[in-house]
Amino acid sequence: MTRPIIIIGTGLAGYNLAREFRKLDKNTPLHLITRDAGEFYSKPLLSSSLASNKQPDQLAMKTATQMASELGAEIHTQQAVTHIDPAQQTVQLADRKLDFEKLVLAVGADPIRPHLAGDAADAILTVNDLEDYRQCRAHLIGKKRVAILGAGLIGCEFANDWSQAGLEITLVDPAAWPLSRLLPEQAGRFMQRRLEDLGIQLRLGHAARAVSRSATGFVIELAQGDTLEADVVLSAIGLQPRTDLASQAGLAISRGIVVDRHLQTSHPAIYALGDCAEVAGLNLPFVMPIMQAARSLAPILAGQTAALAYPAMPVLVKTPACPTTVCPVMGAPTGEWAIQETATGLKALYQAGDQLLGFALLGDVQSEKQTLVAQIPAWLP
Ligand code: FAD
Structure with a gap:
């Protein structure tokens, strides 16, 4: 019997790869394994659905059963892969082993949990999948x-959405301005003012040190000794690629699972893409790179040759209070920012000599995005 292709993970990476693969190969047996319910949903909507009162169940566009039928695949839900044996080409589930011809790791990333003192550090919420979001929404009832x-991309998006939904938000970050890893200070301050106009309080330059339970909720102690009170604490301080399975299997790991331009790991039958993978030194936990990788890996799994290329890929920050597009600067910074600001918009261009290497557009200057992105060299030519 032909051994199947197995994809571990049914997030945007796993499902988009399966869709691309089925456009090229309708017959090879295909299995997807996920430790969650395998619903197809768009993760970016998790940080922009409260104000519009979209319920978590409405975000699930298809069930695993519908996806299995659409993909002509077997989908194993609520099943964690606990071990990969590259030599035997098997993956171990709780109660059985499955053989594979080719294996794809699309296992995503874990939210980094802050190491805080206090008796309530375990009550801090994180949202990185639909199930987290369901639980989070339940926690928010009556709060x-x-x-x-974390005032990075995801923290700012949740702050904007939840504030518009009527919650009182305090955004805490040790950096001096929001989106500090993506924006120069002047642009960060522009964003800060728009968030403050919504009523969001920003406690910048303050790292949280401890979270403790109080009579009415939680008390968060900041590094300088100030405190603030909250009914719910959400952490959005970053993601760490899931590398445990790959590392136990002896695959090369750096920040993520190391793959080459063919999305191949250090084992020739095992591939990786999405938030867990690092391609030519780049771990890019965003949708556009995932789509590029899925379109490159599908023909490879179908026996054709292909190599991943990344154009420059701007990221939309879903903060309606301050519409923002950022095209991050790749590699070691060698240039400087030039900034033009008006009352309603800000354009920041990062240039080395005449070469544009990155940009940020905030407010009413979004229409310049296409012209600017066309000038930026490919991230992976
Ligand atoms: P995931 O969706 O995390 O999928 C991982 C899969 O692996 C899951 O099915 C999980 O069950 C499975 N899995 C893991 N370990 C095992 C195991 N041992 N056994 C079996 N199954 C396993 N990007 C943008 O470009 N634009 C945005 O606006 C944007 N907004 C975002 C908002 C939020 C709130 C978040 C959290 C992210 C956002 N992103 C955005 C990032 C983007 O959503 C992610 O890059 C993308 O969804 C990651 O997909 P993935 O398939 O790699 O990982």
């Missing part, structure tokens, strides 16, 4: 004050 740790 008013929310502290969000």
